[in-house]
Amino acid sequence: MSATCLIVYASMTGNTEEMANLIGEGIQQSQITVDIKDILEVDVSELLHYDGILLGAYTWGDGELPDEFLDFYEEMEGLNLKSKVAAAFGSCDSSYEHWGGAVDILTERLLELGADVVLEGLKIDYSPTGPECIQYGKSFSEKLMKVGELI
Numbered sequence: 497m498s499a500t501c502l503i504v505y506a507s508m509t510g511n512t513e514e515m516a517n518l519i520g521e522g523i524q525q526s527q528i529t530v531d532i533k534d535i536l537e538v539d540v541s542e543l544l545h546y547d548g549i550l551l552g553a554y555t556w557g558d559g560e561l562p563d564e565f566l567d568f569y570e571e572m573e574g575l576n577l578k579s580k581v582a583a584a585f586g587s588c589d590s591s592y593e594h595w596g597g598a599v600d601i602l603t604e605r606l607l608e609l610g611a612d613v614v615l616e617g618l619k620i621d622y623s624p625t626g627p628e629c630i631q632y633g634k635s636f637s638e639k640l641m642k643v644g645e646l647i
Contacts, residue, residue, distance in 0.1 A: 499528045499640050501548035506535040506565045511587035512554045515624040519550060519585065522633020526641065535564050540571040548640045549582040549611065551602045559594020561601055569601075575609050581640045582611035585618035585632065595619065614639035 503520050507513035513534075520530045528548070535553075543549050556562040561569055584602035588595050596619035603617045618632045 499547040499637075500545075501528050501530045501550065501637075501640065502538075502542060502546040503530060503532045503550045503552065504535055504538050504543075504568070505532070505552035506554065506562050507552075507587075508554055508562065509587070511620075511623055512552050512585075515585055515587060515618070515620060515629050516550075516552050518624060518626055518629030519552075519618075519633035519636070522630035522635075523548075523637045525630075525634060526637035528637050528640065535568055538568070540568060540575065543572070543575060543577065543580070547579075547581060547643075548636065549577070549580050549606070550585060550636065551582070551606065552585045553598040553602060554587045555589070555594065555596055555598040559597025559600075561598045565598070569605060572605055572609060577606065578610035580611045581636075581643050582606040582613050583615040583617065583632075583636055584613075585629075586620075587624065588619045588621055590621045612643065614643075
């Protein structure tokens with residue numbers, strides 16, 4: 497059985513969506529099935545059906561999650577993600593004091609719910625670069641496959 501991965505993202509300008517697609521491309525190179533979904537098209541319970549979870553959001557205001565991610569974030573409360581490999585990513589704006597705060601918030605929530613956060617959150621200023629995001633996806637898939645070998 498091959499591993500499955502879900503990438504959930506919130507994007508206003510398209511940068512975080514582009515990151516999600518590029519990270520997904522890197523994961524698919526390892527023959528892992530990847531579903532990429534906008535935050536408004538996914539139910540929290542879907543996280544339980546995947547081996548790997550990546551959450552992506554741009555940082556809003558004073559280092560916060562964007563409004564469209566808030567309900568999903570709240571609904572995650574109480575989920576058991578102990579058997580899940582996870583990471584977070586997002587586009588950021590270095591002109592703000594709390595650079596990439598949403599990535600940190602998502603990483604903390606994944607850890608609180610018992611997920612195995614295998615990579616430091618990927619924060620990219622403004623527009624993503626293909627190679628960096630693709631490599632992040634490859635690194636994530638390597639970690640996911642290693643965990644799968646231990647099961």
